[in-house]
Structure formats: C-alpha cells, structure tokens
Amino acid sequence: MSRESEAEPGAESAPAEALPGALPEALRAELVTFRRDLHMHPELGNQEFRTTAALKARLEEAGLQPRVLATGTGLICDIGEPPAPGRAVRPMLALRADIDALPIPDTKLGVPYRSTVPDRAHACGHDVHTTVVLGAGLVLADLAAKGQLPFPVRLIFQPAEEVLPGGATDAIESGALQGVGRIIAVHCDPRVDAGRIGLRHGPITSACDRLEVSLDGPGGHTARPHLTTDLVTAAAKVATEVPALVSRRADARSGLAVTWGRIESGHACNVIPQHAELSGTVRCLDLDAWRDAPDLVHGAVQEVADLYRAKSEINYIRGVPPVVNDALVTELLRDAMSERRGPHSVEDTEQSLGGEDFSWYLEHVPGAMARLGVRRPGERTVRDLHQGDFDVDETAITAGVELFTAAALLDAMR
Structure with missing residues (x-):
C-alpha cells in the first residue's frame, strides 16, 4: 500500500x-x-x-x-x-x-x-x-x-x-x-x-501471563500402565481439564482463559515416559481476576496431576495486567x-x-x-x-x- x-x-x-x-x-x-x-x-x-x-x-x-x-x-x-x-x-x-x-x-x-x-x-x-x-x-x-x-x-x-x-x-x-x-x-x-x-x-487490553508445567513419575512398559504413572495420559488431562476447571472457577465475565501452545512427552510408542512438559498462556480481561489467577491455576494443575499420581512443578510467569x-x-x-x-x-x-x-x-x-x-x-x-x-x-x-x-x-x- x-x-x-x-x-x-x-x-x-x-x-x-x-x-x-x-x-x-x-x-x-x-x-x-x-x-x-x-x-x-x-x-x-x-x-x-x-x-x-x-x-x-x-x-x-x-x-x-x-x-x-x-x-x-x-x-x-x-x-x-x-x-x-x-x-x-x-x-x-x-x-x-x-x-x-x-x-x-x-x-x-x-x-x-x-x-x-x-x-x-x-x-x-x-x-x-x-x-x-x-x-x-x-x-x-x-x-x-x-x-x-x-x-x-x-x-x-x-x-x-x-x-x-x-x-x-x-x-x-x-x-x-x-x-x-x-x-x-x-x-x-x-x-x-x-x-x-x-x-x-x-x-x-488483556492480561497475559506465561505458564509452564512439568510432570514427573515412574514410567514403564505400555503393557503395564497400572504399574506406572501414565504421564502421557496425565499430561493430556492437564491440557484438557485445567482450562475447563479454571473457566468454571472464575467469574465468566473475567475472560480468564488457559491456552496451551506446547505439549511434549516420550520418544517411543511402547514406553511410558518419566517426564512431560506443557507450556501456554493465561489471559484475562479483568484486573481483579488477573490478580487471583496464579492461585487458581496452581490449584487446578495440582488437582489434576494428583488424580493421575503425577508429581507436578508449576512455573507461573507474571506478564502484564490489563x-x-x-x-x-x-x-x-x-x-x-x-x-x-x-x-x-x-x-x-x-x-x-x-x-x-x-x-x-x-x-x-x-x-x-x-x-x-x-x-x-x-x-x-x-x-x-x-x-x-x-x-x-x-x-x-x-x-x-x-x-x-x-x-x-x-x-x-x-
């Protein structure tokens, strides 16, 4: 132009x-x-x-x-x-x-x-x-x-x-x-x-923070998932359930949303891995809800990880408020x-x-x-x-x- x-x-x-x-x-x-x-x-x-x-x-x-x-x-x-x-x-x-x-x-x-x-x-x-x-x-x-x-x-x-x-x-x-x-x-x-x-x-504008989650647990053979911490399933549940939990526990008018940009785990089709990683962003339209977001997100990730016996480590990186x-x-x-x-x-x-x-x-x-x-x-x-x-x-x-x-x-x- x-x-x-x-x-x-x-x-x-x-x-x-x-x-x-x-x-x-x-x-x-x-x-x-x-x-x-x-x-x-x-x-x-x-x-x-x-x-x-x-x-x-x-x-x-x-x-x-x-x-x-x-x-x-x-x-x-x-x-x-x-x-x-x-x-x-x-x-x-x-x-x-x-x-x-x-x-x-x-x-x-x-x-x-x-x-x-x-x-x-x-x-x-x-x-x-x-x-x-x-x-x-x-x-x-x-x-x-x-x-x-x-x-x-x-x-x-x-x-x-x-x-x-x-x-x-x-x-x-x-x-x-x-x-x-x-x-x-x-x-x-x-x-x-x-x-x-x-x-x-x-x-x-909106608030924008960064979220990084690490999941760990004993892996093993895919023939015996009951003897392991099935980290691929745990990571998939964190990816799908944490955004849903957060959206239901925050005022819908706040626009608080967790969106993943990366999920990574494992190297072989028949091996349950010992480590998984997810990273994404947390965006929010409301200033007060943004201030409460870290505790809410931490709680949701921990809850889902515990359900699947995965040890979680959460790195919540503050970005900017709205x-x-x-x-x-x-x-x-x-x-x-x-x-x-x-x-x-x-x-x-x-x-x-x-x-x-x-x-x-x-x-x-x-x-x-x-x-x-x-x-x-x-x-x-x-x-x-x-x-x-x-x-x-x-x-x-x-x-x-x-x-x-x-x-x-x-x-x-x-």
Whole structure:
C-alpha cells in the first residue's frame, strides 16, 4: 500500500497551521524520514542503543536535556520550565512510547525502508509510537521556547515492551513517573483508518501471563500402565481439564482463559515416559481476576496431576495486567482528537486479548491508551500486528502528533 496518503484523512477544512501547536510541513517530512530510519534498523528489547542515540541527538538538537535510563537504553525528557519558587508544583502529563522491535523477518516488498537487519522487524508499530512522541515533543519544545506551554510535559521512550514482564518496570524504577500525574500512549491499530483513533473506557487490553508445567513419575512398559504413572495420559488431562476447571472457577465475565501452545512427552510408542512438559498462556480481561489467577491455576494443575499420581512443578510467569483506561484521561484524548480533527475522528474500540506493559504505569498513575489508526482509508487488505508484512499509512504520524500536542495543551487548562 502507499505508505503516505496524499491527504490527511479526517482533517478539518481549516488550515492546520491555524491551530496552536500545529505540525509544520517540514517537520512532517522529517518525522516520516525518522520513522523509516527506525524501521530499517530495528532493535530488540534492551538492545535499542542506536534508537536511543538517535532520539537523544534529535532532542538535544532541539535544546532539550534527555536522560538515558539506568538500563542503558530508552530515555526520559522533560519539556518546559518547572514552577517558580513558591508556586505549587503541578504533576506532569507524560507521553509514552515503546522503542523495541520483534524477532521476526520483514517480508514487505517494494518499499525502500524494509528492515536491513535479518530476522528483525518493527512489526508492531513501535517505530510509529516512537516517532509520534518525538514529534509531539519537538512541537511542545517549540511552544515552551515561546512561553506557550503552561506546564511541563515528560516524554518517556521505553525499551523492551515485547519482553515479559516489560521494560515499563525498568523505566518506572529509573524514575520515569516521578512528578507525573497522568500518562497517555497510543498503539497502532491496522483495523482503524489513518487519521482516526479508537478509544474505550476501562480495560482496553488483556492480561497475559506465561505458564509452564512439568510432570514427573515412574514410567514403564505400555503393557503395564497400572504399574506406572501414565504421564502421557496425565499430561493430556492437564491440557484438557485445567482450562475447563479454571473457566468454571472464575467469574465468566473475567475472560480468564488457559491456552496451551506446547505439549511434549516420550520418544517411543511402547514406553511410558518419566517426564512431560506443557507450556501456554493465561489471559484475562479483568484486573481483579488477573490478580487471583496464579492461585487458581496452581490449584487446578495440582488437582489434576494428583488424580493421575503425577508429581507436578508449576512455573507461573507474571506478564502484564490489563491496560485499564481512566475515564477522565480517556475523555482528555477524545476531546483533544475532536478539537484537531472533529468528533468523527474518534471511534469506539473493543477490548483486545493482547497484552501491553503500559499497564504497569497505570498501577501508579491514571492514564489511557488510544488505538492509533494506521490503515489507508479504503484499503481492503487485512493486515495484522506481529506479521512480517505489517506496515502503516504514514499520515498516522501526523494524527498521533496532533493528538498528543492537543492533549498536552488541553490538560494544562484543566
């Protein structure tokens, strides 16, 4: 698809330059170039050294003072002057981007910015998220220099979103939320047209944990299963009965679900093995149910394993809780987008079953995530995240910058 539409979908008829904090045409072109450079040089979680250096250099060029996180990748950058002595300190609004890529090959054809790194691709849109926050930061820095930014704003460029339990925890430990009162983010959505965003009050993503189960017992000949722990049968029962037990012991509205991705045991058709392994994921729509999930899953696995005389070892790996959008911050995003592009540029979105470590910030401060439309209007090709051919309509960058700058200015008035 064409990666940069000729017109901004959903844009108002009034010139964009007439609006406070408008995105200059020269900066639009620069941001597209910046995004393409990131796309050509994807870096995995906690390895984003080139990306961090590029961001740092551009922010310093704008007269800002970014601080690299203690982990060595990712950075924080404050824009605007703190209150004068004697004036009350107002908590900042933070704009967050994730900067890491995925360990999959880029399979796009016919574009000049295809990944140059084998088996690495920005197939989740983090290059767009990063460029949007950078662009908003540059616009806000210009406003601050003119004395038109009432309160400071923080940019957070976070590494390792794709690595459980997520780089957000490292960013928080590095002080990303010190002095922050609200936080906003976007996530690319290939089901929404560029120039539009999707919003939802309450949960907008799901919790996602990892589950690994080992079963052990004395094996033996398949002619005498009664003298053994029949681990293949035990593993099969764990695989089928644990999801059923969990679904019946949790509130059905929570969407708590165990799904297996791997089951392995044995090497010969006439030998009952001594070891079996299963691994999968635990997903949940509800925050309270997610907090109770480990005990519930442990109990179900143990119950089934004991029934078949198998010794079980359970490794429950916490991933991320659901992203639960705060109502007031969600309305801030709605009002900001409506101001820039009209009410028709905002649509309701559904809760997804994907996980996002933006949720860790929301354990500390209220915030909201919007789904940033990246589909070219009128395109019928169905694209999805985490696929090697994932790409975006680059006019989405302008829409994201406008959303964030308008949100920062509106927040200052509330």
